[in-house]
Amino acid sequence: MDLNYSTEEVAFRDEVRGWLKANLPADLRDKMAGYEHLSKEDLLRWHRILAKQGWVAPAWPKEWGGTGWNVVQRYIFEEELGYAGTPPLIPFGLTMCAAVLLQFGTEAQKKRFLPRIYNGDDFWCQGYSEPGSGSDLASLKTKAVREKDSYVVNGQKIWTTLAHYADWIFCLVRTDPSGGKRQDGISFLLMDMKAPGITVRPLILMDGAHEVNEVFFDDVRVPAENLVHEEGKGWTVAKYLLGYERMNTGRIGESKRQLAALKEFSSALLKNDLRFRDRLSRLEVELAALEITNLRFLDRMRRTGQPPGADVSMLKIKGTEIQQGLSELMMEAADPSAHDDFSVSIRKKYLSTRKTTIYAGSNEIQRNIIAKMTLGL
Amino acid sequence: MNFDYSEEQQLLADSVRRFLQDKYQFEARKKIIAGEGWSPQVWATFAEMGLTGLPLPAEYGGFGGGAVDLMGVMEAFGEALVVEPYLATVMAARLVARGGSETQKKAILPAVAEGRMKLAFAHDEKQRAVLGAPAADKLVVAAKGSLSLVDAKRARMRPFRTLDNMLAADVSIAGAPAEPLGGGRAAIDEVIDFATALICAEAVGAMKFACDTTLEYLKTRKQFGVPIGTFQALQHRMVDMFIAYEQAKSMACLACSKVDAGEDAAERARAVSMAKIKIADSARHVSQEAVQLHGGMGMSEELKVSHAFRRLTVLARQFGDADRHLARLASL
Numbered sequence: 001m002d003l004n005y006s007t008e009e010v011a012f013r014d015e016v017r018g019w020l021k022a023n024l025p026a027d028l029r030d031k032m033a034g035y036e037h038l039s040k041e042d043l044l045r046w047h048r049i050l051a052k053q054g055w056v057a058p059a060w061p062k063e064w065g066g067t068g069w070n071v072v073q074r075y076i077f078e079e080e081l082g083y084a085g086t087p088p089l090i091p092f093g094l095t096m097c098a099a100v101l102l103q104f105g106t107e108a109q110k111k112r113f114l115p116r117i118y119n120g121d122d123f124w125c126q127g128y129s130e131p132g133s134g135s136d137l138a139s140l141k142t143k144a145v146r147e148k149d150s151y152v153v154n155g156q157k158i159w160t161t162l163a164h165y166a167d168w169i170f171c172l173v174r175t176d177p178s179g180g181k182r183q184d185g186i187s188f189l190l191m192d193m194k195a196p197g198i199t200v201r202p203l204i205l206m207d208g209a210h211e212v213n214e215v216f217f218d219d220v221r222v223p224a225e226n227l228v229h230e231e232g233k234g235w236t237v238a239k240y241l242l243g244y245e246r247m248n249t250g251r252i253g254e255s256k257r258q259l260a261a262l263k264e265f266s267s268a269l270l271k272n273d274l275r276f277r278d279r280l281s282r283l284e285v286e287l288a289a290l291e292i293t294n295l296r297f298l299d300r301m302r303r304t305g306q307p308p309g310a311d312v313s314m315l316k317i318k319g320t321e322i323q324q325g326l327s328e329l330m331m332e333a334a335d336p337s338a339h340d341d342f343s344v345s346i347r348k349k350y351l352s353t354r355k356t357t358i359y360a361g362s363n364e365i366q367r368n369i370i371a372k373m374t375l376g377l
Numbered sequence: 378m379n380f381d382y383s384e385e386q387q388l389l390a391d392s393v394r395r396f397l398q399d400k401y402q403f404e405a406r407k408k409i410i411a412g413e414g415w416s417p418q419v420w421a422t423f424a425e426m427g428l429t430g431l432p433l434p435a436e437y438g439g440f441g442g443g444a445v446d447l448m449g450v451m452e453a454f455g456e457a458l459v460v461e462p463y464l465a466t467v468m469a470a471r472l473v474a475r476g477g478s479e480t481q482k483k484a485i486l487p488a489v490a491e492g493r494m495k496l497a498f499a500h501d502e503k504q505r506a507v508l509g510a511p512a513a514d515k516l517v518v519a520a521k522g523s524l525s526l527v528d529a530k531r532a533r534m535r536p537f538r539t540l541d542n543m544l545a546a547d548v549s550i551a552g553a554p555a556e557p558l559g560g561g562r563a564a565i566d567e568v569i570d571f572a573t574a575l576i577c578a579e580a581v582g583a584m585k586f587a588c589d590t591t592l593e594y595l596k597t598r599k600q601f602g603v604p605i606g607t608f609q610a611l612q613h614r615m616v617d618m619f620i621a622y623e624q625a626k627s628m629a630c631l632a633c634s635k636v637d638a639g640e641d642a643a644e645r646a647r648a649v650s651m652a653k654i655k656i657a658d659s660a661r662h663v664s665q666e667a668v669q670l671h672g673g674m675g676m677s678e679e680l681k682v683s684h685a686f687r688r689l690t691v692l693a694r695q696f697g698d699a700d701r702h703l704a705r706l707a708s709l
Contacts, residue, residue, distance in 0.1 A: 003380070282654065
């Protein structure tokens, strides 16, 4: 047993860390540190800096621009991004759509979409949730009817993150409403957001930010060539994606950075308020436990060559609980009567962070997954 | 980076686990507790398997093992709720190995390794609640930061059983001849951190048992015509127990690795305290939920789960509860 990274892994980490230090633009770093809003241009700027370095899509096969790094190197890279406080890489194209295309897409689809995702030419969003279909995703109703060479799509998606930035959306739609097993009638479609009949309406969250949207589809014609995998096999695609997503949810590097910022910000309080000090220490312990647990899962994946098991859902549960805990303590450390920009941002961050235990499969759904798949209940 | 036990470590842990499943079943354990509180046969087997020599230096009949070498063994002890005075003997023996004179080491360590001698360590300044003392041949006693060796027969003891049925005694060494033993505060801190890392691993084993047995109960116990494990309210609580166990296991790995690395006392103490905070919180959570999810059966002395509750309650506090380790963490 050896909990330390190998010499090669440490060298790799230092290389990444050094490069990030030299290449993360100061204005973007400051915006992140101040919890400020990031524009589409901010996000794409950082995306393109990484693309130019060849590091924007490490997990992809080398022929499409992947780095050939193993799971541990990819983990180190992601954590270093978080630790350095870079703008986030929006996962809808790079991680999600790309993973689906690489596994299920035709050669033509891969050639058409992957290079544009890599270079940041297309901004993607994800059309999963609907007003009546949240955790019960398979009950979705957005309808796609085949007419010759197109699908005609009608319905509505909701909580669509950054749809107002997006050029493309990948959607789960119902192609066969005729009953039977409801998972069977679902298909996976790629749609151009500029297509006639698509309307995006903002949903402002309690922190005042415009991040999510409602997306309406009104007789939208989608070329049949934009169907991924077979018609009616969309649920298989969605399930594949779910397993793929979960390894990446601990956000340990990001939380480490938040913890360091919190310690600095609350240094006076830490000396004088033992209750606050102990609450912070407990979060630090939780974060250490999460990090080691994550490394244990990675070590298992590397040794067995198997994809992550359902038990990695616990990384999402613990990671998001820690993020919420940190944002709560940060708010409590701030002077409650101060209303400068930073103090306001801290409070908004607390409001905004409540979403983390709800999105990407609520923590209750993650518990269902562990109960069923890992514990056999 | 590697979280596996070595082949040797795994083989040892497996054979200890097999032995305990065979000879240290719940009923057998009950008989030991009702009798002397420890078993000469079990102790002899521990010695044969090399457990009593494992953490001792090779030149005195041991195998020079560290906390990681013992981790799998301690997990197996935790699963079986072993009451033998193993930890007490190991702690005292390591102090002898660290600070003893050549004569002391030769007189004591090979005898411990061969299973002929048991020890106990009175780290409490007033020599209260000394674990394993009633079974010990010699006591290592700490007073005002220095150590001495006392023949157990010359000490006065008021033996009792702890909440989790371990053998202990309040000890008085007044008037008993005491041999000075080298090694002061630093040695005491080191061995207590070492032992804390070991009980972290032991608690992980006890939590594993508590989780496994509760999961089994949820799958077999029927109410309202269905297994109670079909109820989501209980499923989620079971999942949280499982997560607490996994997180605790991660922190036990950290503690055992860091006490073995042994470069820097502050870093070692930091890792051990962080681990003990997590283990204390997890042990409390898992043990309380295990009893609750068993319903009335969880309260019964006839089920092993209530004994796991008692053991985990004690382990959560042994060598400092979460609050004490939070304070130590802040002081480092």
